[in-house]
Amino acid sequence: MAEPRTTSGTQEQILDAVLSRLAEGGIAGVSMRAVATEADVSLGLLNYHFPGKQALIAAAVQVACDRLLAESMVSIDGVTGADERVRTFIRGTMAEEFLSSENRRLRLVIWAAGRLDPEIGKTDLKFYCEYVDRMTEMILQARPELSATGARERAVDVSLTQNGLWLNWARFGDREALERGLQRCEAIALGDG
Numbered sequence: 001m002a003e004p005r006t007t008s009g010t011q012e013q014i015l016d017a018v019l020s021r022l023a024e025g026g027i028a029g030v031s032m033r034a035v036a037t038e039a040d041v042s043l044g045l046l047n048y049h050f051p052g053k054q055a056l057i058a059a060a061v062q063v064a065c066d067r068l069l070a071e072s073m074v075s076i077d078g079v080t081g082a083d084e085r086v087r088t089f090i091r092g093t094m095a096e097e098f099l100s101s102e103n104r105r106l107r108l109v110i111w112a113a114g115r116l117d118p119e120i121g122k123t124d125l126k127f128y129c130e131y132v133d134r135m136t137e138m139i140l141q142a143r144p145e146l147s148a149t150g151a152r153e154r155a156v157d158v159s160l161t162q163n164g165l166w167l168n169w170a171r172f173g174d175r176e177a178l179e180r181g182l183q184r185c186e187a188i189a190l191g192d193g
Contacts, residue, residue, distance in 0.1 A: 014039045014050070017038035017039035018035050018057060022105075026113075057120065072093050073092075083142050085141070087186045090158060094166070094182060132155045135189065154191070158189050165181040165185070168181070
């Protein structure tokens with residue numbers, strides 16, 4: 001897994017402000033001045049750290065993706081048993097903090113922006129590939145009789161299903177449907193259904 005970029009406290013404060021602005025108003029809601037105000041930094045300091053709006057947004061999207069992957073990995077810390085690690089990892093991206101209304105809006109903005117901006121699209125694809133790679137590894141640990149291709153196909157199917165679950169949650173907030181869907185993701189990954 002690629003290591004998340006190291007950021008200073010000031011840069012993190014700035015990127016958090018960008019993520020907040022993205023969640024509130026999409027790409028149009030991000031201006032250098034609005035970010036500087038929200039981050040409580042001068043415009044000059046903002047420009048020192050980030051040469052322009054595009055670099056600012058790209059760095060913020062990278063941080064959001066790094067955090068989601070890191071949280072998924074943290075969710076399996078201390079979890080024993082290969083099957084349980086797979087189940088826990090699948091649920092890691094559906095943790096309460098990632099289901100909040102701000103994160104729902106942010107994720108929709110990232111998905112939409114990724115279709116229009118090649119840099120954001122590359123960052124989102126990189127996150128997707130890293131997530132699928134981690135899940136593939138865990139599936140292979142739980143089901144060593146599978147081929148690498150078979151395990152990767154299961155991981156891709158789980159990721160596709162999770163995206164649908166996440167979108168359904170963003171639209172309707174149906175906790176029962178989310179739980180049923182997560183159980184189906186577990187069954188796909190482990191071949192139990």
